[in-house]
Amino acid sequence: MAQFLLILLYSFVTVIIIQVIYYLLIFGKFSFAKFEEKEHLSIPISVIVCAKNEAENVKNYVPLLLSQNYPNFEIVLIDDASSDETLDVFEDFEKKYANIKLVKVKNNEAFWGNKKFALTLGIKAASHNNLLFIDADCYPDSDHWIAEMSSSFSEEKSIVLGYGAYEKVENSFLSKLIRFETLLTATQYFSWAKLGKAYMGVGRNLAYKRNEFFNANGFIEHMKIRSGDDDLLINQISNSKNTAINFNPESITFSKSKTSFGDWIMQKRRHISTAKYYKFFDKFQLALFFSSQLLFLLLTIILLSFQYQWIIVVALIAIRYIASTISLGYSAAKLYEKDVMYYYPILEIILIFTQLSLFFKNIFSKPVHWK
Structure with missing residues (x-):
């Protein structure tokens, strides 16, 4: 013994x-890294939002995107064959705002329920090479979100990883657990990105140049994998030189936490299921x-x-x-x-x-x- x-x-x-x-x-x-203050640029940006049955969220959050303090951006709204009023809401926004472009996705037998197919159509429809992604149930915490995230682009940096936080829920232990897991995950992928070994990003707050997407043939290598439109793509296209991180307070986005442990478990199962497809x-x-x-x-x-x-x-x-x-x-x-x-x-x-x-x-x- x-x-x-x-x-x-x-x-x-x-x-x-x-x-x-x-x-x-x-x-x-x-x-232990320090904030890097960067000059806000005015490069053209296409903000891409893919939604499926998110009518209430897009009603509340698309106006926050429209109110961004940035001179040159469009919003590409993708309706992925929603069965609720999401498409109607999107069409109302399209009629009112000249910088909104709407992409309507119909169910396709080859890509049934595949978000990657919908995102691909949205990326092709975007007018600009610089793409900024946010989920339909997320919102920026600042009207300088686009300006801050775009400031990390450069001739060398074609991928920008941001932080997608979750709202604080008072007196909720589950909320604290979710936010701690999000903090730990961000610490990991931000750190490895700083080391030149970026392996993932989150679609709640992510930017990359469209040419990177097309050079990799889009999601084709993992199109049959239902998840991973964010982390598997970044795992594929990132290298030691092309990835930047942005954790400035004005670059953070927020979304609501799951309110039941079962819903959160299902969400985490989806996330974890993609890790087996990462590089060795x-x-x-x-x-x-x-x-x-x-x-x-x-x-x-x-x-x-x-x-x-x-x-x-x-x-x-x-x-x-x-x-x-x-x-x-x-x-x-x-x-x-x-x-x-x-x-x-x-x-x-x-x-x-x-x-x-x-x-x-x-x-x-x-x-x-x-x-």
Whole structure:
């Protein structure tokens, strides 16, 4: 037994080293980064919104896009064969505003319910090379959202990753859990982008140049995969030089959190299901991080249960939590999510075991995708 516990202790030390490297050296690329004030440009922008049965949301949020303080933009509204009043709402906007272009998508047997098909039609209809994406249930937090996101484009930077936050819901633990998961995910993909290894973006707040899309033949490599119109495309087209991040407060978008744990679980199952299609390195580093998180918890429980070298174990636990709290704390401050850190590490523990259960659920059943 003593020999077995010694092996577990050495394994625990290895896990702690991996975790500290992630939190301080890798995630630190974003956590400790400073805002870069950039000159707001006036390059032409096409804002693309794809909606399916989102009548109420587009009524409320399209006016916020129209009121953006930016001199040269159009809004491409895509109705993906909605069965509610979404198309009627879009047609009303099209009649009133000259800078709105409407794309009507009919159900296609080859691409039934595939958001990527609808987005492709919208991208082809866009007048400009610079594309800025936002989901139909999202809204910008500032009337300088377009100006801020477009400022990150350059001759070299053709992809811009933004932060898509969720609204705070008072006295809701689920809301805090969702926002903590969103914070952790953003810390990961922003950090790897800073390291020249961008692997994903979120369609709630994402920009790229249309020529990048066409050079990759659009979504053709993963058209049959129902999800991944954002992360799988970025995983495919990003490289060490062409991707920028923007976390300026005026670049943030918001959407409402899921109000039931079941709805959120279904949403996360869709997101997680695309990760297996990432490049090998991206799958490896994500799996290594999650495995080290899970092993940290399990080994902590085992070693403390046996009180084996407990002083060393407690010291290692403290080192890990100091590193993670500092790193995530700085990220939370940048992304205006500081309040969720008050519930760390409880949120982290729940999230780890939730993700583990989702992994096994996705093995035995497929999640439902686009509406």
